Amino acid sequence: MNPIINKAQKIYSENFSKNCYFERAIFLSWYCSKGDCKFCYMSTQKNKIKEPKLAKRRNSSILAEVLLCKLCSWNIEFLSGGYESFSIDELIGLIKDIRLIVNQDIWLNMGVFKKKELNQLKPHIKGVTGAVETTNKKIHKKVCPSKHIYEIEKMFELCDSLNLEKSITIIIGLGETISDFDLLKKFIKKHNISRITFYALNPHKNTPFKKGPDSSYYAEWIARTRICFPDLEIIAGSWHNRLDEISLLLIAGANSITKFKAIKLFNTMYSKKIEQIVKRSKREFKSNLSSVPEFNLEKELSFFNKDKKLEIKKKFLKYLNQMKKNGKNK
Numbered sequence: 001m002n003p004i005i006n007k008a009q010k011i012y013s014e015n016f017s018k019n020c021y022f023e024r025a026i027f028l029s030w031y032c033s034k035g036d037c038k039f040c041y042m043s044t045q046k047n048k049i050k051e052p053k054l055a056k057r058r059n060s061s062i063l064a065e066v067l068l069c070k071l072c073s074w075n076i077e078f079l080s081g082g083y084e085s086f087s088i089d090e091l092i093g094l095i096k097d098i099r100l101i102v103n104q105d106i107w108l109n110m111g112v113f114k115k116k117e118l119n120q121l122k123p124h125i126k127g128v129t130g131a132v133e134t135t136n137k138k139i140h141k142k143v144c145p146s147k148h149i150y151e152i153e154k155m156f157e158l159c160d161s162l163n164l165e166k167s168i169t170i171i172i173g174l175g176e177t178i179s180d181f182d183l184l185k186k187f188i189k190k191h192n193i194s195r196i197t198f199y200a201l202n203p204h205k206n207t208p209f210k211k212g213p214d215s216s217y218y219a220e221w222i223a224r225t226r227i228c229f230p231d232l233e234i235i236a237g238s239w240h241n242r243l244d245e246i247s248l249l250l251i252a253g254a255n256s257i258t259k260f261k262a263i264k265l266f267n268t269m270y271s272k273k274i275e276q277i278v279k280r281s282k283r284e285f286k287s288n289l290s291s292v293p294e295f296n297l298e299k300e301l302s303f304f305n306k307d308k309k310l311e312i313k314k315k316f317l318k319y320l321n322q323m324k325k326n327g328k329n330k
């Protein structure tokens with residue numbers, strides 16, 4: 001095995017437990033005021049939704065998914081949505097409802113916030129995620145023409161004055177090489193980043209990208225990050241067509257995994273494969289991707305009024321039925 005991966009494995013085991021979780025990004029909206037990042041699905045939509053209100057997911061559907069996360073022990077990685085897709089008041093209302101269901105710190109990955117907005121959000125969130133994607137500025141300019149890194153950096157400086165934590169997302173496979181790792185290292189140090197989510201590029205139809213990165217190259221980014229930052233929380237994304245790499249990503253020092261379509265592929269050969277791979281990697285998988293959870297809906301939703309409870313229940317049971325059906329089909 002690559003000696004860098006071996007070294008990262010050792011550093012991981014000296015600093016963390018064996019626990020491994022599935023991290024679920026809760027998607028809030030199909031709107032993004034930027035909409036032109038070259039790798040992003042949003043950039044392929046000719047008839048983009050121009051009005052944020054029309055693109056919003058219903059709160060009842062979001063809250064039903066949050067309840068599923070709680071019952072299946074999926075961590076909420078962050079609330080995710082395009083730039084300017086939610087007003088601050090709407091976000092705060094939603095976060096308050098989420099925290100009635102699940103007692104978990106909330107991160108936001110919803111673009112760049114101004115100082116006044118961060119001040120309003122501060123009592124309700126742990127931190128914000130900057131969707132940096134790549135720290136190679138030349139590539140960044142090309143692939144994210146309207147999403148400027150300096151705006152994210154400015155937000156991070158504001159976070160420092162407010163004591164909010166900062167995390168970033170990085171996509172591997174956008175054209176960078178491993179010699180760009182120093183740029184990432186400097187960025188993490190400069191902004192005192194406490195969590196990083198890596199993704200292997202998943203090429204969408206009608207984008208200029210045709211191929212994701214090799215798993216060993218992807219894992220090397222994670223391993224180098226683990227070696228330089230022993231305490232950093234690292235989350236690694238893997239798509240269902242790349243699941244074999246999960247073992248390597250965990251050995252390279254990732255704490256947890258994300259990006260799996262956990263509802264659509266619940267209790268399928270894919271979810272079972274993840275559980276087996278994590279076990280084989282000598283880690284303990286604490287999340288449930290295969291057994292329909294037990295629950296008491298009345299109790300779980302007791303904080304909500306009758307109408308809201310009914311709406312959430314309906315959505316929850318719809319998700320649950322889909323998860324049960326998967327088990328019968330596969």
Ligand code: SF4
Nearest residue numbers: 032034035036037040
């Ligand atoms: S800012 Fe985010 S959601 Fe908007 S186009 Fe870029 S990657 Fe997609």
